[in-house]
Structures are given as structure tokens and as C-alpha cells.
Amino acid sequence: MRRLADLYEALDQTTSTNAKVDALVRYFKEAPPEDAAWALYFLTGQKLKRLLTTKLLVGWTQELTGIPDWLFAEVYASVGDLAEVIALLLDGLERPARPEELPLSVWLEQRLLPLRDLDAAEQRERVVSWWKAMPRRELFLLNKMLTGELRVGVSATLVIRAVAQVAGLPPPGVAHRLMGTWTPSPGFFKQLVSPDVSDGDRSRPYPFYLASPLEQAPESLGKLEDWLVEWKWDGIRGQLIRRQGGVYLWSRGEELITERFPEITEAASALPEGTVLDGEVLAYEDGRPLPFARLQRRIGRQKLTPKVLAEAPAAFIAFDLLELGGKDVRELPLRERRAKLEALLKDRPRFPISPSVKAGAWEELARVRGEARERNVEGFMLKRLESAYLTGRKRGDWWKWKMDPFTVDAVLLYAHPGHGRRSSLYTDYTFAVWNGQELQPVTKAYSGLTDEEIARLDRWIRAHTREKYGPVRSVEPEQVFELHFEGIQASPRHKSGVALRFPRIARWRTDKKPQDADTLDSLKELLHAHR
């Protein structure tokens, strides 16, 4: 535990990336694997399921310190972190001169995890006895674990870099070994830093390579012939694994979705052993994708009845090859991976390849991009033909060039308070457009305003409230906002009859009056324009 406290302190006390990696390397070199596995568990952002309620912890603290409720609330409001509040308040307790030291794994496996099965009286006895025997900074970490809030301010990339340095392995290999589900055991950690590359949980996916949004002019990317241009599919990014007789389909959120798409899984069993494809799961019919809404409806269904499968048949559109014949090919240039992919899928009609979009010049490509909506795609993907398959979001080789969003000018009608840090502010809004002489609510939107604008709007809302319905306020219909959204679909569940996709606030149009807002009819026209 002391070693973890040292690490936490070292990470907390520097803003330098290199110093953070150095501290992590030092830790992973020194810590025994059973402790290192747990540290890694927390460092990669995983949490223990709640062991006991925070209410109990607060109550025991008050008993020990004689702090009344109102004063505890006052202190909490000024600090904002329960684990820290408790550690600071208990700092006044007498402590033994030589506190006992137990390894992190013992703390977790023999002390913390068993708490869950004890009654409150036994929990109290144990936790209080630990509190009385621990130095402050360890007590703080203990509280963080007890409240399930232990987060350490380092990114996964830095942790991976440090582990890779300790193991003498390339970082993508370590990232790969950290994918999927794992339990913090010494065996896991030893495997993680083992130089043996023939490892593998056969279901384990590779980390996805993510594209960055293209914000500059496409011409700045250089010659068009150096790039592979594909449609940007509007589905679920997926990795399809065929290894050792099994088939596994992972979503980008590292969720195993094999069971949700039996038609894909079944088709994949015919792929050769040791194949891993990167691609997109789409609702797909007659050689063309269906709108995302169709796929979404299918995801929402509990049971995959034949009717559901028929309404939204799914396909896996492949666009990259990560493993071939059991060999990791991510280091090959895209040009070669693509050629191997085409050869592999040549006579497999159930695995369409994401086609390459041909154009003579960037200018022409920009015109073709205008077809995106009617094709039910989101725009283009631009991938450098010489690029390796990297890990995470690395700028430079993969870009997403999305079509311009739809826009609508709408009037603010209702305001709702936000959550967490913003719970004292009105940050969630309902917007309306004109339906004849009436304002018809069409969508909610949250993000897009600056903190300063949110504060200003919050003051305006409080001063111009018409009615309160519980936490919700209706306001004078005066403020106009420009909203952006990615798509629109007919929706019998909404009174307006339409539902917007990814609505967000683009601008506060203080230059517009409510009568300048758009109409429901103009929105419905969009509905007919793209189907």
C-alpha cells in the first residue's frame, strides 16, 4: 500500500508526462506481480463494485470526530471529495508510530473485497480499526477504494507506455494484451510483461485505430493518389475474430456482441483460421446500407425473432485486415493489407469490402461527398495508403471527413438542471420550432455552449421563468439557438412526428427573434429528402 501511495503522490505532484511515465516504470519494476496487477487495474480506470455505502463512512467519521451533520456538509462543500474529507478529518486521530504495512493485493483480496459479505457492525469495526492505524495518504487511498472512486490522473496511453518499457515490448503489443476482460491476478501481470509473443487469449481483439475529424482543407493532405477514400459507414465499428475454431465480434466499446449478430457469426465460421477483420456492422439489404435507425431498432430488441432479423438484416463491411494466418499484420502498409484483404474476401460475397471511392481530384471528391446522405453514410474516410494500423486516435494518417450537419434555428422552451458538477445550473434544454402559430417542441440538446454562456443563460432562465414543473422550468419563448444534427427520422413516439440524431447547440443566435425560427414543415421536408 505504501508503494501505491508513493506512486499516487509522484503522479499527483507533477504535470510532466515524462515524469509520470518514469514514476510508473519505477513502480512496475519494483512491485510484485500480484500488487502490480491491482495497481494496473485502477490505473486503467477500472473500479471495484461498491463495497459499502458512503453514508456509513460519513457516519463513522462523525462518530470518531464529533463533527455534527451541518459542519460535515460545510466541509464537504468546500473540499468536494468525500475520500479526502474523511482523510483530512481523521488526521487528528492518534496514530501508531510505526504503522503496519500490508501489500496492496492483501489489502484488496483479504480485507476490502470480503467487506461486501459482512453486516454493517462488522464493517464498521474493521474499517475503523484500519483508519486508526494508517498514515494519512494511505488512508486517503483506502477511502478512494472504499467509495469506488479511485482514479489516478494518467491516461491509458501513459500506463501502456510504462508497462511496455518495463517489459521491453512495443506499446501496441501491451495495449493488445490489455484489451477485453481480465482479472487482476499475478498470472495476468506476468503474462502482460512476458516476452513470449505466442500468447493469447484467442478472443482478444486488437486496439482500434481511430480517425480524427478533418478540420483543414483536404487539399492540405497532399496528392489524392496517396490516399484510400472510403465511405464513412453509419453503423457499429466492429472487429471480427476467427481463431482456433471460434468466432468473436467486438464493438469499439470493447463489448463482445457476437450473440447479437448470428448471421455475421455464422458467415465468419467459414473464414480461414487466424483471421481478424476491422469493419462496420450495418443493417444491409440488396447491396446497400439501411438507415442507422433500422439497426438501432434491432439492437434494442431483447429477443432476436426471425421477424426482427428479417426487418434489419445485418452485414459486416470489412475495411481492414489485422491478422492473417495467425500473424499480426498491423505493421504492413495499408496498401498491402488492403490487397491481402481483397484476395481473402474475393469469393466470399457475405463479406463485402468497403469500396474505394475513385475521383480525379479533391475537388471532384468534395462533390461526390454531397451524395453521402442519400447513400445513408456519414461522409468519407481518408486513409494514407502507406500507413500502418496504429493504436487509438493518432492524428495524421486516418481522417474522417464528415458531411456538413443539418441546421435548424429553434426557440428555447424548457430548461432542466444538469448533473454532477453542473447540478446547480440549468444546462439541459428543450427547443421548439413553429407549427402554424404554435411552438412545437422538437428536441432536447445539451452540449455546445461555453461555461460562460451556460452561466449567462442560467441567469436569464431564472429571471424569465414562466412556470415550474418540479425541477423543470418553462421560459419566455425569446431565445433562439442554431442547432446542428446529423440526421432526422419519422418518429411516432414524438409529438412533433420527427426525431433528430445527435442534436447539439451550435450557436446562441442573439441576433434572431423567435419569429425567425424554422418551421416543422421545413424539418419534415428534410425527412422526405433523404430516405
Added chain:
Amino acid sequence: MAASGVPRYLNGTLSASSPFQDRPPLITVTPLGLYCAPGDFHIDPWRPVDRALITHAHGDHARGGSRRYLGARAGEGLLHRRLGADATIDTLEYGERLRINDVTVSFHPAGHVLGSAQIRIEHRGEVWVVSGDYKRAPDPTCAPLEVVRCNTFISEATFGLPIYRWDDTRLVAEDILRWWDANRAVGRAAVLFCYALGKAQRILAELARLTDRPAYVHGALNSLVAVYHEAGVRMLPTQLVSETEKGMSFAGALVLAPPGAGGSTWMRRFGEHETGFASGWMRVRGNRRRRGFDRGFVLSDHADWPDLLRTVADTRAERVLVTHGYSDPLARYLREKGVDAAPLATPFEGEAED
């Protein structure tokens, strides 16, 4: 809760009751500042007045423009630095009594900064003490707080929450030295932000017990360091940053600067460096993280929670009025403990957060 709305006695649980409870208060808050009517003077006024008694030389307590000032002799140099060389300043030794109109006043060490004082005012047997700012932790740059028994104690409450509790100053000084050494070992400068008056000199004095390496100081600290030297305080040797040769390397140096210098172009000359901030507010992690300091050193010239409670008890005051900082919670806590206590609204700041 406003001071006037606070019940004078709480459930009759008061340990002592004031024999002077029927008299008008000896000190009141007026638009000009704390005012003592029978003595016809103000204490730490925030507007110019005829006669001002000053507890110490910090800007929120010693303001210019008054016709004449009275302070503790140990703080005379700092008061002149603050109020100007031609301000009319009379001084008293600690403990020396002076009759002013119908009252007798005296100054007693507050342990806050060089020359800081509590002001004792006696009027027909009733004694009030205005604490100004104070601390109980040892400080080699000033006289330690003297407990003054009184009927009414006006206490500060800058850190009036139970999370504020200071470690031994010597441990903090060792921590600062370790941080300096660690940066020195890798050829980085260590820039430590601290208040120009009091904190900076205290750090230099504490470090002088552990090392004799010189430190660099910002111009805002330098003249004040000189005043402390004149008062005989032993500190690390210092050199003014602006007097170093152009292009000199600060690798391995310790630099003391006021918090306002952070992020300014003045910082550029230090090359690779880490920053630290020495303040009681650094006790809370979020305060440090929000300001982006690498290190926070918990070091304050104000009393922590246990020492606020201890001092209130030591004065044996029957009534406690609480100013600046967390005055409401401290007053409420004292009332629940049976002390007749109320907050007193003043514009004093204590230890500002930046």
C-alpha cells in the same frame, strides 16, 4: 445568520456569563471600520480616519490615508513600508499601556508576522481583545502569541473548518528542502510562490536552519526581506532575481516569488522549472490542482482549527465575535459548545487564495 439575530445565550448552557452584558458593546462595526467609542479610535479601519490602531502591516489591515497611527514597535519598519515614510506612526512596546480618552490600550504578540499584535482595550473593568490575524505554530521571525484574558475576544477564522490542521513547521521546511534538492539533482529551478510579507521570510528563516545555500527572490519580496534583516531575523542569504546577469542559468536554484508572478513573462528566465505554493489552502488537493502547481506546501501564518478552539478557550472570553474566513461555521460550532459566539462582518481577507 446576522450577528443581531443570534441568541445571546444558547439553551442556558453557557459556561460563564458576562458581568458586562448590559453595557453597550465596546467595539462596533461602522462604515469606516471597527470603532471603539469610549476611546474614539478605529482598529484596522478600511477608510481614512482620525486615529487608527493597527494590528499588523498586511494590506487588508493597514491602509493609508488616516491622520495618525498607533502600532506595536516591533512592526514599525513594516508599517512605514506599507503606509509611507511620512505617515504619522506612534508605537508602543508589547505590553506597554497607553490611556486614550476613557480606555487603556496595549499591544500583545499575535505570532502572525513580524510586529503583529492583538490589541487589548480596557474600559471600566471590561476587557476586549481584537486578535487581528494570529497563529500558535512556532515562527522564528516573530514573537509567539501571548494569551490575553478578556471578556470579549474578536477572533479571526480564516481556516475555521476542522479539515485545517497544520503539520509541524519543521517537517514542512524539510519537505521544501527535499523538493529543492530533487530539482537541483536534475538541473531544474524550483520556483516557490508565497506571500511577500511574512511567509517568504518565515520560509527563508526555517530553511536557514537546514542549509546555507542562497535563494533568489522577486523584487516584491526583497525590500521586506531587508526589513526583517534589520529586525535581526536570521534568514538564508538572498539575491534579487532582477540583479542577476542577463542569461544566467537558474538550474538548481530556489526562487521565492509572490503568487501573482506565476504565468507572467517574468517566469521565462528560469528555463526548466517546477512550481510550488506555500499556503494553508494547499491542505486541500483540489486547490493545488486547480491552480496547476506541481507541489503544495501546507504552511500558514494563521491558526488552524484546533488552535482557533484552543485560543478561544485560553482567553476565557465570555463572548467571541468571529471575523473573516469561515466565521459562520466557527461561530456556530462555538455556540453549540456553549460559547456565546457570533460572526462579525468585516472586509478582512486573511489568507487570500491567490
